[in-house]
Amino acid sequence: MALDKNGIAQRIAQELRDGYYVNLGIGIPTLVANYIPSGIDVEFQSENGMLGMGPFPFEGEEDADLINAGKQTITALPGAVYFDSSTSFAMIRGQHVDLTVLGAMEVSEQGDIANWKIPGMMVKGMGGAMDLVASAKNIIVAMMHTNKQGESKLLRQCTLPLTGVKCVTRVVSNLAVLDITEKGFKLIERAPGVSVDEIKAATEGRLIIEGDIPEMKL
Amino acid sequence: MAINKVVQNAQEAIEGLKDNMTVMFGGFGLCGIPENAIAAIREKGTKGLTCISNNAGVDGFGLGVLLESRQVSKMISSYVGENDEFERQMLSGELEVELIPQGTLAERCRAAGAGIPAFFTPAGYGTEVALGKEVRWFNDKPHLLELAFNAPFAFVKADKGDTAGNLIFNATARNFNHAMAMAGKITVAEVEELVPVGELDPNEIHTPGIFVQRIFKGEKFEKRIEQRTVRSKS
Numbered sequence: 393m394a395l396d397k398n399g400i401a402q403r404i405a406q407e408l409r410d411g412y413y414v415n416l417g418i419g420i421p422t423l424v425a426n427y428i429p430s431g432i433d434v435e436f437q438s439e440n441g442m443l444g445m446g447p448f449p450f451e452g453e454e455d456a457d458l459i460n461a462g463k464q465t466i467t468a469l470p471g472a473v474y475f476d477s478s479t480s481f482a483m484i485r486g487q488h489v490d491l492t493v494l495g496a497m498e499v500s501e502q503g504d505i506a507n508w509k510i511p512g513m514m515v516k517g518m519g520g521a522m523d524l525v526a527s528a529k530n531i532i533v534a535m536m537h538t539n540k541q542g543e544s545k546l547l548r549q550c551t552l553p554l555t556g557v558k559c560v561t562r563v564v565s566n567l568a569v570l571d572i573t574e575k576g577f578k579l580i581e582r583a584p585g586v587s588v589d590e591i592k593a594a595t596e597g598r599l600i601i602e603g604d605i606p607e608m609k610l
Numbered sequence: 611m612a613i614n615k616v617v618q619n620a621q622e623a624i625e626g627l628k629d630n631m632t633v634m635f636g637g638f639g640l641c642g643i644p645e646n647a648i649a650a651i652r653e654k655g656t657k658g659l660t661c662i663s664n665n666a667g668v669d670g671f672g673l674g675v676l677l678e679s680r681q682v683s684k685m686i687s688s689y690v691g692e693n694d695e696f697e698r699q700m701l702s703g704e705l706e707v708e709l710i711p712q713g714t715l716a717e718r719c720r721a722a723g724a725g726i727p728a729f730f731t732p733a734g735y736g737t738e739v740a741l742g743k744e745v746r747w748f749n750d751k752p753h754l755l756e757l758a759f760n761a762p763f764a765f766v767k768a769d770k771g772d773t774a775g776n777l778i779f780n781a782t783a784r785n786f787n788h789a790m791a792m793a794g795k796i797t798v799a800e801v802e803e804l805v806p807v808g809e810l811d812p813n814e815i816h817t818p819g820i821f822v823q824r825i826f827k828g829e830k831f832e833k834r835i836e837q838r839t840v841r842s843k844s
Contacts, residue, residue: 476788481713517689523713557736
């Protein structure tokens with residue numbers, strides 16, 4: 393069965409390593425914080441200016457001065473630190489952040505990503521996404537494999553305006569885990585009960601299948 | 611003796627602000643925005659402003675107040691449109707909007723304050739942000755040339771300040787306020803608490819007063835929350 397959004401987040405959480413500083417984008421990526429493997433310490437960076445981001449506050453304890461990059465009220469964990477926006481992006485551009493997880497509308501087999509603009513629709517802006525994708529060394533995209541019309545979002549070439557080029561390292565979708573390689577999307581794992589043929593049918597970009605493809609363990 | 615930067619109120623703080631100026635506003639979403647300066651600008655009716663601000667407020671609050679009164683002709687931001695009036699003005703062409711990557715926005719502020727006229731950043735290479743910009747390769751990676759901003763006024767908000775303009779921010783309300791304070795030719799800081807010099811611990815000051823030309827205690831801070839998210843105690 394294809395994964396739901398929480399399943400995708402759960403699978404991405406397996407990519408976390410002890411000592412990682414992680415930036416999570418809005419949407420599915422935010423859910424990754426709910427599935428940190430036990431026994432490891434990671435810290436979440438929020439590009440509006442904090443490290444050590446904690447869960448949402450209890451009702452009545454919200455602080456207008458303490459929000460995440462999605463403008464939601466949050467809390468700070470022990471060891472947290474606040475800083476200004478230019479320092480925040482120094483962390484990002486300077487590759488001090490170990491892992492970036494973000495959503496996408498399209499990803500190409502070269503690792504290009506489109507996630508900020510649909511021509512003809514109200515454009516809200518790229519926020520910090522272009523800075524993140526241009527600099528991060530490890531970028532995982534969390535996305536549904538196909539759009540609402542059933543069309544593949546893993547393409548030979550992106551059709552939407554790009555956020556960054558040749559930057560995505562791995563895609564975790566509702567159907568599969570795929571790595572971006574020189575030859576295209578390399579299939580690493582299947583969602584439980586999803587066949588290689590189903591993944592093939594849902595992937596427009598070149599798909600590399602080598603040997604038996606294991607199922608994800610969640 | 612420390613230099614006294616105190617002005618009595620927001621009206622006095624915005625003196626010299628003229629039509630068609632480029633103005634910076636600190637804040638991220640509605641967090642850490644200069645509410646009192648925005649209210650005074652609305653009252654003064656200054657028009658044709660180019661606003662450099664990460665976001666554009668919401669209907670009826672933050673920069674939404676100045677959009678509503680048609681005082682803004684251009685927004686330079688990284689993320690906008692939480693705001694019906696903004697969307698209407700943008701789609702009708704009344705409002706010009708320039709979207710730039712958030713880190714580039716922050717660095718163009720910092721560079722302005724630091725005397726760096728331009729810098730190279732990888733953000734936006736290969737996208738429409740790169741159109742018309744010089745590209746240079748460093749360390750086997752392409753970078754875009756970006757220019758420092760030039761803003762005669764910057765309006766920022768801090769939690770605490772002293773009469774010499776030294777500032778301390780609270781939590782994530784620091785955001786763009788520090789770099790914009792550095793960037794403004796005239797930086798106006800509004801604070802929740804204004805104390806005499808000597809009361810702030812020099813070790814704890816975030817923005818040195820040299821970057822601030824005017825400081826005042828804000829009359830009122832509504833500090834509206836844009837996305838109230840909570841978890842239940844059970």
